[in-house]
Amino acid sequence: xxxxxxxxxxxxxxxxxxxxxxxxxxxxxxxxxxxxxxxxxxxxxxxxxxxxxxxxxxxxxxxxxxxxxxxxxxxxxxxxxxxxxxxxxxxxxxxxxxxxxxxxxxxxxxxxxxxxxxxxxxxxxxxxxxxxxxxxxxxxxxxxxxxxxxxxxxxxxxxxxxxxxxxxxxxxxxxxxxxxxxxxxxxxxxxxxxxxxxxxxxxxxxxxxxxxxxxxxxxxxxxxxxxxxxxxxxxxxxxxxx
Amino acid sequence: xxxxxxxxxxxxxxxxxxxxxxxxxxxxxxxxxxxxxxxxxxxxxxxxxxxxxxxxxxxxxxxxxxxxxxxxxxxxxxxxxxxxxxxxxxxxxxxxxxxxxxxxxxxxxxxxxxxxxxxxxxxxxxxxxxxxxxxxxxxxxxxxxxxxxxxxxxxxxxxxxxxxxxxxxxxxxxxxxxxxxxxxxxxxxxxxxxxxxxxxxxxxxxxxxxxxxxxxxxxxxxxxxxxxxxxxxxxxxxxxxxxxxxxxxxxxxxxxxxxxxxxxxxxxxxxx
Numbered sequence: 299x300x301x302x303x304x305x306x307x308x309x310x311x312x313x314x315x316x317x318x319x320x321x322x323x324x325x326x327x328x329x330x331x332x333x334x335x336x337x338x339x340x341x342x343x344x345x346x347x348x349x350x351x352x353x354x355x356x357x358x359x360x361x362x363x364x365x366x367x368x369x370x371x372x373x374x375x376x377x378x379x380x381x382x383x384x385x386x387x388x389x390x391x392x393x394x395x396x397x398x399x400x401x402x403x404x405x406x407x408x409x410x411x412x413x414x415x416x417x418x419x420x421x422x423x424x425x426x427x428x429x430x431x432x433x434x435x436x437x438x439x440x441x442x443x444x445x446x447x448x449x450x451x452x453x454x455x456x457x458x459x460x461x462x463x464x465x466x467x468x469x470x471x472x473x474x475x476x477x478x479x480x481x482x483x484x485x486x487x488x489x490x491x492x493x494x495x496x497x498x499x500x501x502x503x504x505x506x507x508x509x510x511x512x513x514x515x516x517x518x519x520x521x522x523x524x525x526x527x528x529x530x531x532x533x534x535x536x537x538x539x540x
Numbered sequence: 541x542x543x544x545x546x547x548x549x550x551x552x553x554x555x556x557x558x559x560x561x562x563x564x565x566x567x568x569x570x571x572x573x574x575x576x577x578x579x580x581x582x583x584x585x586x587x588x589x590x591x592x593x594x595x596x597x598x599x600x601x602x603x604x605x606x607x608x609x610x611x612x613x614x615x616x617x618x619x620x621x622x623x624x625x626x627x628x629x630x631x632x633x634x635x636x637x638x639x640x641x642x643x644x645x646x647x648x649x650x651x652x653x654x655x656x657x658x659x660x661x662x663x664x665x666x667x668x669x670x671x672x673x674x675x676x677x678x679x680x681x682x683x684x685x686x687x688x689x690x691x692x693x694x695x696x697x698x699x700x701x702x703x704x705x706x707x708x709x710x711x712x713x714x715x716x717x718x719x720x721x722x723x724x725x726x727x728x729x730x731x732x733x734x735x736x737x738x739x740x741x742x743x744x745x746x747x748x749x750x751x752x753x754x755x756x757x758x759x760x761x762x763x764x765x766x767x768x769x770x771x772x773x774x775x776x777x778x779x780x781x782x783x784x785x786x787x788x789x790x791x792x793x794x795x796x797x798x799x800x801x802x803x804x805x806x807x808x809x810x811x812x
Contacts, residue, residue, distance in 0.1 A: 348714075350710060369713035370714065370716070371716035374715075377707045377710075377711070379707070380707040380708060381705075381707045381708060381711040382708075383730075384730070384806055384807070385806050385807070386729075394712075394715055394725065395715035398712075398715050398716045398721050399715075404724070405724055405725045435806045437806075448711075451711075451715070452714065452715075455715055455716060457714070
């Protein structure tokens with residue numbers, strides 16, 4: 299069970315107000331899609347959830363606990379690019395999370411534990427359709443395959459919350475449909491909460507159980523930075539929860 | 541006619557072209573050497589190939605009358621030992637400090653400006669200090685090379701660490717990596733090939749400092765020998781020694797390149 303609560307959240311960079319008075323409550327196993335114009339703070343919102351930005355005022359609560367101020371294994375992330383490790387093969391990229399958790403010092407598993415981790419990794423690799431590419435390096439994969447791997451890499455750690463920052467923005471339209479199927483499958487399998495920032499309105503309606511629209515409610519033409527964006531629409535959707 | 545930038549030599553052509561400057565250099569030497577010796581058989585500036593060959597044979601395969609040693613090998617051993625120890629220590633300092641400065645903001649704030657300042661000290665200018673402080677022995681020469689090379693490697697690796705995409709560092713943290721794990725599994729493995737690159741680039745200055753130190757205070761070594769025989773205008777010794785040093789440096793560079801290609805297949809040279 300994961301509950302995410304946002305209370306009177308403000309984020310300012312110097313005199314520029316990015317987000318103002320954001321209030322939100324998200325229940326367990328939701329698929330939250332976030333849309334909004336460029337520069338309206340939706341990525342900033344995601345980065346605060348991730349723990350790499352801190353709110354100026356207000357707070358994030360996960361299950362009633364304040365959000366840690368640094369990234370952690372309870373919140374997975376898939377960026378648009380660059381989040382794979384180029385020096386590791388596909389299967390090793392996938393095993394990294396298990397190795398980091400299972401072995402604090404040398405960060406490598408041996409013997410039976412290694413076999414179990416390897417088995418789990420191959421299972422997931424098959425689930426994301428990359429079984430043929432286990433021993434390739436990330437740069438040898440296509441963009442779509444890289445994103446599949448990046449998603450699998452996060453999911454293997456079984457995070458409570460998975461954050462997706464325009465994960466399919468750089469992919470061909472043809473591949474996106476496959477990716478949607480994949481992310482829905484993993485979401486239903488792991489019962490996690492997903493926050494996904496996207497530019498694609500259709501995608502946001504199709505995938506989400508809840509759609510958030512970030513926009514500015516007040517605009518001062520003389521001082522465009524004086525007011526920030528907030529959640530102007532919070533729409534429950536049917537979603538494809540199983 | 542296609543543009544010049546689109547004209548490429550074939551395999552054999554490229555090989556021939558790359559050999560050409562060397563052939564021209566040797567031919568020019570032979571020509572002028574012959575011309576000078578024809579005018580004055582006692583000329584020492586451009587000795588004949590036969591003279592050089594005889595000298596090389598004497599230095600490499602005959603015991604020295606005074607010391608009973610084979611001078612060329614003895615000099616080579618002494619110089620390489622200094623150079624390799626200094627490079628190994630520099631690499632160790634470079635990777636340790638470089639990664640630490642690149643990864644830890646507090647250490648970066650403390651040490652980055654200091655390392656930058658130290659790297660700008662002309663090492664030869666503090667050679668006298670080294671001689672006064674640690675004497676004229678091996679330690680001074682090795683230290684000189686380390687002072688000249690290590691700060692450059694530290695700065696380079698710290699910058700390379702900073703160039704790793706922020707996404708990777710964040711992702712690793714969401715996979716549960718501690719600072720130590722991040723260094724061991726994400727940062728270090730990606731920096732090894734960079735360390736090899738840094739070593740290759742600093743190889744030239746390492747030789748420079750080695751020869752300089754040997755020229756000033758030494759009793760053996762390639763640089764020592766060159767500067768010793770300079771008094772007698774012994775070009776028949778200097779020239780093969782310079783060629784030998786160049787060959788050694790080239791071999792080291794080439795093996796480092798090979799090591800990089802073999803050991804870090806994932807990192808293609810020149811790409812990030």
